[in-house]
Amino acid sequence: MFPIAAGIGIALCAWRWGDWRNWRTYLPTIHYFIIFDLLYNLFTWNHRLWEYPSPPNLLPNHLTMNLFIMFIFYPSFILIYLYRYPEGSSVAARVKYVLSWAALWAVWELCMNALGQCVYRHGWNFGWSAAFLLVMIPMLRLHYKNPLAAYALSIPITVFLLLWFQVPVLQ
Template sequence: MKQKHITLIMLVVLLNVSKKSWKQVPKYYKSLAYVSFINAFYYYLCRNYFLWEFRPRKINRKWLRAVHILFVTPSLALLSLSSYPETLNKQIWHIGKWSFLSTFGEYIAVKMKLIDYRHGWNVFWSGIIFTILYVYSYLHTKKPMETWILSVVTLVFL
């Protein structure tokens, strides 16, 4: 299990290296911090009622969460933001593609027994969260205050 978690983490890092998206960190660092904060806030808000949880073996669960909060999720957002298209039709396609690929990646992680779902959570709900992640991380680059307000409303709703 340890190798599978490390392999998935390294895959995201290598994608950023190969796409050279890491060069865009100065441009997007505020949105990446926003993504990390929202991810950490999930862990705080749901600390007694997780909807999904990593299944680490031989890896500290808190360490694994921290790696995802600080590196994996922001790296996924960076990959998406660094190749964001200009036109609305292409933006819709872009968000759909990234949401599908991320959801499919999580589906594989579930099948590999790296993630457990709880309390009725499933890959469909994760797909919605990935869509929100990619939409809001882009919106944050344009209208950060409005995105924070929208995030609070979304969190209360969910």
């Protein structure tokens, strides 16, 4: 129930504080986010680093839960995060903004984990998630400003994670 309630909550926040008038501006970054998550699910189909078990999740399996997150959380998050990004502010203000979003996302994940609705596997843990958030969230901003640079950085990051966690991609 928690992820459904959180999804409704972030969608309402996006409705209130997101930039719906210019949603097309953010669509390439939404696609980038979803595509890389789909790739994660494809590469780790038989070797998931985390999963959303059912039960306790209301949705019937990991895939439907992940699709819910992709199509509700990600667009909502991006419509708020990129629109409200403190452009032209000091570096300290931008770092604080990114850290605030990473902390918010981390709290959501901690709640999911504590409720058994997100389970870590194959050496992944909350520390890896926190580190990943500190990379992922700025990468979304980078993609919004310079998509080619974001793709160029995303590929080696993905390869590193696949190798580090010994994901059997070619098996």
